[in-house]
Amino acid sequence: xxxxxxxxxxxxxxxxxxxxxxxxxxxxxxxxxxxxxxxxxxxxxxxxxxxxxxxxxxxxxxxxxxxxxxxxxxxxxxxxxxxxxxxxxxxxxxxxxxxxxxxxxxxxxxxxxxxxxxxxxxxxxxxxxxxxxxxxxxxxxxxxxxxxxxxxxxxxxxxxxxxxxxxxxxxxxxxxxxxxxxxxxxxxxxxxxxxxxxxxxxxxxxxxxxxxxxxxxxxxxxxxxxxxxxxxxxxxxxxxxxxxxxxxxxxxxxxxxxxxxxxxxxxxxxxxxxxxxxxxxxxxxxxxxxxxxxxxxxxxxxxxxxxxxxxxxxxxxxxxxxxxxxxxxxxxxxxxxxxxxxxxxxxxxxxxxxxxxxxxxxxxxxxxxxxxxxxxxxxxxxxxxxxxxxxxxxxxxxxxxxxxxxxxxxxxxxxxxxxxxxxxxxxxxxxxxxxxxxxxxxxxxxxxxxxxxxxxxxxxxxxxxxxxxxxxxxxxxxxxxxxxxxxxxxxxxxxxxxxxxxxxxxxxxxxxxxxx
Numbered sequence: 222x223x224x225x226x227x228x229x230x231x232x233x234x235x236x237x238x239x240x241x242x243x244x245x246x247x248x249x250x251x252x253x254x255x256x257x258x259x260x261x262x263x264x265x266x267x268x269x270x271x272x273x274x275x276x277x278x279x280x281x282x283x284x285x286x287x288x289x290x291x292x293x294x295x296x297x298x299x300x301x302x303x304x305x306x307x308x309x310x311x312x313x314x315x316x317x318x319x320x321x322x323x324x325x326x327x328x329x330x331x332x333x334x335x336x337x338x339x340x341x342x343x344x345x346x347x348x349x350x351x352x353x354x355x356x357x358x359x360x361x362x363x364x365x366x367x368x369x370x371x372x373x374x375x376x377x378x379x380x381x382x383x384x385x386x387x388x389x390x391x392x393x394x395x396x397x398x399x400x401x402x403x404x405x406x407x408x409x410x411x412x413x414x415x416x417x418x419x420x421x422x423x424x425x426x427x428x429x430x431x432x433x434x435x436x437x438x439x440x441x442x443x444x445x446x447x448x449x450x451x452x453x454x455x456x457x458x459x460x461x462x463x464x465x466x467x468x469x470x471x472x473x474x475x476x477x478x479x480x481x482x483x484x485x486x487x488x489x490x491x492x493x494x495x496x497x498x499x500x501x502x503x504x505x506x507x508x509x510x511x512x513x514x515x516x517x518x519x520x521x522x523x524x525x526x527x528x529x530x531x532x533x534x535x536x537x538x539x540x541x542x543x544x545x546x547x548x549x550x551x552x553x554x555x556x557x558x559x560x561x562x563x564x565x566x567x568x569x570x571x572x573x574x575x576x577x578x579x580x581x582x583x584x585x586x587x588x589x590x591x592x593x594x595x596x597x598x599x600x601x602x603x604x605x606x607x608x609x610x611x612x613x614x615x616x617x618x619x620x621x622x623x624x625x626x627x628x629x630x631x632x633x634x635x636x637x638x639x640x641x642x643x644x645x646x647x648x649x650x651x652x653x654x655x656x657x658x659x660x661x662x663x664x665x666x667x668x669x670x671x672x673x674x675x676x677x678x679x680x681x682x683x684x685x686x687x688x689x690x691x692x693x694x695x696x697x698x699x700x701x702x703x704x705x706x707x708x709x710x711x712x713x714x715x716x717x718x719x720x721x722x723x724x725x726x727x728x729x730x731x732x733x734x735x736x737x
Contacts, residue, residue: 225252225253226288226289227250227251227252227253227286227289228251228252228253228287228288228382228383228414229250229251229274229285229286229287229383229414230248230249230250230251230285230286230287230289231247231248231249231250231270231274231283231285232248232283232284232285232286233246233247233248233282233283233284234246234247234248234270234273234280234282234283234284234285235247235280235281235282235283236266236269236270236273236278236280236281237281238627239627240619241619241627242438243266243269243270243438244266244269244270244273244280244435244438244439245266245437245438245439246282246283246439246440247266247270247283247435247438247439247440248283248440249433249440249443251383251414251416252414253382253412253413253414254409254410254412254413254414255409255414255415255430255431256405256406256409256415256416256417256428256429256430256431257414257415257416257417257429257430257431257432257433258416258417258418258419258425258428258429258431258432258433258446259271259416259417259418259432259433259435260419260420260425260432260433260434260435260454260458261434261435261436261458261659262436262458262459262631262659262661262662263617263629263631263632263634263635263658263659263662264437264617264628264629264631264632265435265436265437265438265458265659266435266437266438266439267418267435268387268418270435271307271385271387271416271418272307273285273294274294274300274305274307274383274385275294275297275300275305275306275307275385276294276295276296276297276298276299276300276301276305277297277307279294279295287303287304287305287383301379301381303383304380304381304382304383305381305382305383305385306375306376306377306379306381306383306384306385307376307384307385307386307387308369308372308373308376308384308385308386308387308389309372309387310387310388310391312368312369312371312372313372314360314368314371314372315360316359316360316361317359317360317361318359318360319356319357319358319359319360320343320354320355320356320357320358320360320363320371320374321336321339321340321343321356321357322336323360323371323375324339324343324356324371324374324375324378325339325378328379339356339378340356340357342378343356343374343378344356346374346377346378347374349407349411350377350404350407350408350411351400351403351404351407352370352373352374352404353370353400354367354370354371354374364397364513365392365393365397365513365514365515366393366394366397366400366401369389369393369401373386373404381413382412382413382414383413383414383415383416384408384413384414384415384416385415385416385418386415386416386417386418387418388418388419388420389401389417389419390419390421390424391656391685392513392514392685394513394720394723394724395687395716395717395720396717396720396721396724398424402424402427402428405417405428406428409430417429420658420659420660420663421686421688422451422454422455422660423451423688425446425451425454426446426451429446430445430446431443431444431445431446432444432446432449432454434454434457434458436457436458436459436460441457441458442457444457451465452465455660455661458659458660458661459661463660463661463664464664465660465664467664467667467689467692467693468667468668468671469671469692469693469694469695469711469712470671470674470675472503472505472506472674472695473505473675473677474504474505475503475504475505475506476503476504476539476541477501477502477503477504477539478502478503478504478538478539478647478648478679479501479502479525479536479537479538479539479648479679479681480501480535480536480537480539480545481498481499481500481501481502481521481525481534481535481536481537482499482534482535482537483497483498483499483533483534483535484497484498484499484521484524484531484533484534484535484536485497485498485531485532485533485534486517486520486521486523486524486529486530486531486532487532488520493532493703494516494517494519494520494703495517495520495521495524495531495703496517496702496703496704497533497534497704498517498521498534498700498703498704498705499534499705500698500705500708502648502679502680502681503679504677504678504679505674505675505677505678505679506674506679506680506695506696507670507671507674507680507681507682507693507694507695508679508680508681508682508694508695508696508697508698509682509683509684509690509693509694509696509697509698509711510681510682510683510684510697510698510700511684511687511690511697511698511699511700511719511722511723512699512700512701512723513723513724514685516700516701516702516703516723517700517702517703518652518683518700519652519683520703521683521700522650522652522681522683524536525548525648525650525681526553526556526650527548527551527552527553527555527556528553531549534549535547535549536548536549538559538561538648546559546561548561561647561648575625575633575636575637576625577624577625577626578624578625578626579624579625580621580622580623580624580625581607581610581611581616581618581621581622581623581625581636582603582604582607582621582622583603584607584625584636584640585603585604585606585607585610585636585640585643604621606640606643607621607636608621609639609643610635610636610639610640610643611636613639613665614635614636614638614639614662614665614666614669615635615661615662615665616628616632616635616636616639617629617632618632631658631659631662634654634655634656634658634662635658635662635665635666638651638654638666638669639669642669642670642672642673646673646678647678647679648678648679648680648681649670649673649678649679649680649681650681651670651680651681651682651683652683653683653684653685654666654670654682654684655667655684655686655689656685663689667689667693670682670693671693682694687716687719687720688716690711690719691711691714691716691719692711693711694711695710695711695712696708696709696710696711697709697711697714697719699719699722699723700723701722701723701724701725701726702726704726706722706723706726706727707722707727
């Protein structure tokens with residue numbers, strides 16, 4: 222690459238949180254006019270490293286240089302003044318404000334704030350890089366990709382030349398991801414420095430120039446993207462050879478287990494989230510649910526699990542002998558007492574699934590505390606199960622007594638999925654079971670889910686990675702604005718067709734009722 226001065230130099234960077242070392246002696250360069258992919262398993266220190274560059278954390282050891290000069294970054298404002306901006310997975314926007322108001326929020330400017338001039342400058346940024354954004358649109362009227370656009374323009378508006386994007390395509394359709402990549406290529410052509418933290422290797426191959434790999438907090442190596450394969454990247458991330466193929470065993474004697482007819486659900490604000498939805502989930506089969514974020518997936522699973530009250534429709538559980546039992550009107554405990562185990566891995570891990578201040582054993586015990594007959598619940602079995610989850614799913618933790626909030630997001634997810642699957646369900650509902658998980662951990666979860674499928678469990682799998690849905694599932698139900706927009710055979714499904722069905726209703730909703 223010649224003797225050009227790197228845009229960013231990280232020299233011997235280390236960071237620990239208590240006894241957990243997040244980064245250890247990391248040294249690497251990032252250059253002007255390149256898109257660098259930062260890869261590593263969960264807990265490998267990718268986000269922590271970039272949080273130090275963006276001023277959220279301060280390194281315990283080491284030095285950061287920008288354009289060859291050593292700098293001190295103690296806050297996001299310091300990073301901003303050095304031309305560094307980070308777009309996080311969870312957007313920090315005010316819903317009731319417009320795009321322009323969100324973009325200028327918190328800026329210190331001389332004189333009165335001129336929103337018209339700000340909107341003009343935003344339009345110029347959009348035209349320069351190929352963004353599609355109405356500066357006057359309110360955030361609550363925006364799609365996920367539009368909100369992400371606001372976050373990216375926010376850092377460009379503050380003159381960022383170094384952009385860090387954490388899991389930028391996690392909730393985008395294939396078409397939206399492609400539009401984002403076009404914008405990133407335009408930024409690269411404008412000599413911007415872009416770092417992407419992602420787990421999607423197909424996207425790494427498509428968009429990045431170079432890959433840097435971290436393992437257990439350490440810099441392992443780098444590779445030129447076009448000279449390497451997804452297999453080589455994975456093997457370097459994990460430290461040994463990994464099989465990338467997702468198994469899809471044929472369903473054995475599938476029978477109806479859950480029959481949903483004409484289901485409609487409103488959220489707490491009275492907004493219709495599911496509109497006249499009908500489908501069947503069969504035993505020994507994985508039914509995938511595809512849809513853009515927030516178009517009814519969560520409400521669908523919560524209605525089946527007894528956590529949401531539908532406004533119309535029916536949900537029947539079909540016993541092995543063909544008798545049907547209505548689930549509507551029953552709370553989760555009543556559903557459990559009927560002998561129906563609905564294992565629910567919710568979208569919000571810590572909000573609904575786990576308690577952050579409790580340790581691993583106590584969080585596992587949450588699943589079984591109803592079986593205890595006294596206040597002093599037996600901890601022996603949950604502790605054994607917690608140990609098994611840690612061992613089988615390779616959860617990175619100092620010990621079983623570590624509070625769950627001290628683990629990385631990916632390790633929290635492993636504990637949650639492992640706990641739910643261990644409850645031996647007859648129906649397994651999972652929402653974003655592998656969100657934010659690295660490729661090795663994701664494959665462990667796919668294996669767990671396939672084990673359930675082989676045991677005759679009816680699995681409903683809400684996912685956001687269409688490649689995974691097409692490889693893992695037997696059928697895919699596509700939701701568009703809370704309505705069924707086709708139920709497709711996953712073995713024959715086309716990724717672009719699914720992406721289009723997610724955003725606009727199609728006349729021919731093949732397999733419409735999903736009951737065949």
